[in-house]
Amino acid sequence: MTHWYEHAIIYQIYPKSFQDSNDDGIGDLNGIRQRLPYLQQLGINTIWLNPIFVSPQVDNGYDVADYFKIDPRMGTMKDMKALISACHQVGIHVLLDFVLNHTSDQNEWFKKAKSDPHSQYRDYYIFAGANNQRPNNWGSFFGGSVWEPDPAGTGQFYFHLFDKHMPDLNWRNPKVRQEMLKIAEFWLAQGIDGLRLDAFIHIAKADLRQSFPVKEIANENDQTIVAEPFFANLPQVQKWLRPFCEEIKKDYPEALLLGEAASANVNLAADYTAKDHHLLDSVVTFRYFKDDQRHIDPNLPAAVQPKGLDWDAFKKTQVIWQQTLGQVSQPTLYWSNHDMPRLASRIAKTETQARSLAMLMYLQRGIPIIYYGEELGLKNLLFTAKEEFNDQEAERFITKAADWGLTKAEALKMVSQAHKMPARGPMPWTAKKPNYGFSKVSPWLEGQSQNNANVQAELDDPDSMFNFYRQLLSLKKTALFQSGSFYLLATANDSYVYQRDLANDSAIVAVSLSSQKLRIKLPSEYRKVMLTAGQHYLNKDELILMPYSGVVLSK
Ligand code: NOJ
Numbered sequence: 140m141t142h143w144y145e146h147a148i149i150y151q152i153y154p155k156s157f158q159d160s161n162d163d164g165i166g167d168l169n170g171i172r173q174r175l176p177y178l179q180q181l182g183i184n185t186i187w188l189n190p191i192f193v194s195p196q197v198d199n200g201y202d203v204a205d206y207f208k209i210d211p212r213m214g215t216m217k218d219m220k221a222l223i224s225a226c227h228q229v230g231i232h233v234l235l236d237f238v239l240n241h242t243s244d245q246n247e248w249f250k251k252a253k254s255d256p257h258s259q260y261r262d263y264y265i266f267a268g269a270n271n272q273r274p275n276n277w278g279s280f281f282g283g284s285v286w287e288p289d290p291a292g293t294g295q296f297y298f299h300l301f302d303k304h305m306p307d308l309n310w311r312n313p314k315v316r317q318e319m320l321k322i323a324e325f326w327l328a329q330g331i332d333g334l335r336l337d338a339f340i341h342i343a344k345a346d347l348r349q350s351f352p353v354k355e356i357a358n359e360n361d362q363t364i365v366a367e368p369f370f371a372n373l374p375q376v377q378k379w380l381r382p383f384c385e386e387i388k389k390d391y392p393e394a395l396l397l398g399e400a401a402s403a404n405v406n407l408a409a410d411y412t413a414k415d416h417h418l419l420d421s422v423v424t425f426r427y428f429k430d431d432q433r434h435i436d437p438n439l440p441a442a443v444q445p446k447g448l449d450w451d452a453f454k455k456t457q458v459i460w461q462q463t464l465g466q467v468s469q470p471t472l473y474w475s476n477h478d479m480p481r482l483a484s485r486i487a488k489t490e491t492q493a494r495s496l497a498m499l500m501y502l503q504r505g506i507p508i509i510y511y512g513e514e515l516g517l518k519n520l521l522f523t524a525k526e527e528f529n530d531q532e533a534e535r536f537i538t539k540a541a542d543w544g545l546t547k548a549e550a551l552k553m554v555s556q557a558h559k560m561p562a563r564g565p566m567p568w569t570a571k572k573p574n575y576g577f578s579k580v581s582p583w584l585e586g587q588s589q590n591n592a593n594v595q596a597e598l599d600d601p602d603s604m605f606n607f608y609r610q611l612l613s614l615k616k617t618a619l620f621q622s623g624s625f626y627l628l629a630t631a632n633d634s635y636v637y638q639r640d641l642a643n644d645s646a647i648v649a650v651s652l653s654s655q656k657l658r659i660k661l662p663s664e665y666r667k668v669m670l671t672a673g674q675h676y677l678n679k680d681e682l683i684l685m686p687y688s689g690v691v692l693s694k
């Protein structure tokens with residue numbers, strides 16, 4: 140049986156930054172609804188919204204205070220229903236981000252848990268330790284310890300893998316598991332088509348009495364270490380998630396369950412998505428992208444420096460994922476998201492390369508996830524104030540730019556290119572400064588545009604990146620690229636060439652990763668050009684690709 144989501148083409152919308160409809164500088168649900176014709180024109184068939192629930196926005200919505208209500212800055216329940224129905228009318232599916240590993244500390248459960256140690260909600264969270272002694276040396280992903288003193292002063296601590304305002308839920312507690320299922324089903328009952336399960340791989344933790352055994356502690360300031368093996372992909376994740384997923388599939392068999400599995404390797408991804416395991420349909424891994432360490436300046440902190448991609452590792456990883464998941468599930472295919480710099484700032488050296496990399500990625504077997512603005516070739520913003528990064532390390536670095544031998548402007552430029560926050564800027568709908576058609580007032584996140592990409596200009600230009608993406612997605616929707624087999628052709632490391640076959644239909648996707656002109660031997664029957672990025676020439680048994688170019692050829 141084929142499910143709709145096997146052929147999903149997902150467009151990721153950061154709701155705060157897509158379209159402001161009520162002039163408060165924050166994007167909202169009605170804004171998204173207004174822009175559906177644009178998304179139809181692009182050719183996507185699914186949208187995924189980053190979190191839209193009531194939240195103090197410590198982590199831009201990943202800190203949920205009320206799972207049953209829309210954050211008023213983004214709209215109302217009525218707006219949400221109108222959006223779902225408008226999407227469905229034009230054949231677009233809707234996915235919501237579902238944060239199930241933690242809540243906000245402003246969530247009623249946590250408020251009750253901390254004010255009353257005897258409340259049933261105490262065990263909704265992870266409280267441990269005594270006499271003001273932390274239970275272990277584990278470090279949080281956002282810096283510092285995972286343990287924060289109980290605000291009620293009991294001498295205990297509560298556990299948070301992310302910000303200290305985002306306490307982790309205790310999935311060991313069956314009541315928590317029931318509550319989370321109830322919330323998921325509440326939203327599915329409103330008509331949404333699936334959920335992205337945020338950070339689900341972290342719901343199980345090892346024995347909390349166990350410190351991570353290390354000779355030298357990584358973070359000298361607070362004596363902590365990010366002890367991932369103790370809180371990522373533990374077997375109980377699958378045990379607790381299975382009934383959750385089974386219930387959902389029983390009630391909503393067509394719901395797409397897409398898991399964010401940042402550190403999952405390919406075998407775990409197969410475990411999480413094998414049909415007879417009754418867990419997820421697909422996962423997003425962060426393992427696709429290994430940084431190229433060669434150009435990192437050892438005298439500066441690595442986190443604030445732009446890093447290219449290790450292409451050898453990338454090629455290997457892609458092929459392994461394509462092969463391993465070939466008979467199991469649809470891999471996700473993506474270049475960027477809200478947690479990393481944009482493709483055009485991070486990896487693509489030229490506009491041609493941004494196109495050929497999109498071709499390379501999305502014509503493979505799997506589900507494309509396009510990050511809003513990527514289809515315009517949008518770059519990271521340039522921030523002019525260090526506070527915009529909302530990141531202590533970045534702020535420290537910029538404040539002390541001179542100590543690193545840089546001017547403040549140089550430091551801002553460097554971090555703007557390397558950081559995730561400047562990738563979350565407002566969508567530029569027009570060329571009109573200062574707010575580019577996003578809002579009538581200053582947007583919630585401001586920076587300088589780095590390449591003047593905008594929707595209005597690109598819609599009108601047949602050679603624009605937008606129109607390239609349209610062609611690419613219409614090709615992606617053909618049976619060959621949806622269902623054909625995939626295999627990599629043996630070429631040198633400076634190109635990525637693969638074949639897709641379906642019955643008598645066959646195509647080769649050939650992409651140069653090189654700044655030099657490339658010659659690639661190809662079977663002579665593949666001479667019909669289906670899509671181009673940059674320039675190429677075809678001889679009898681040879682394809683010549685100009686720097687960073689790509690082409691799709693069929694028989
Ligand atoms: C993963 C999300 O993508 C990221 O933006 C967020 O900070 C963490 N999960 C915590 O929810």
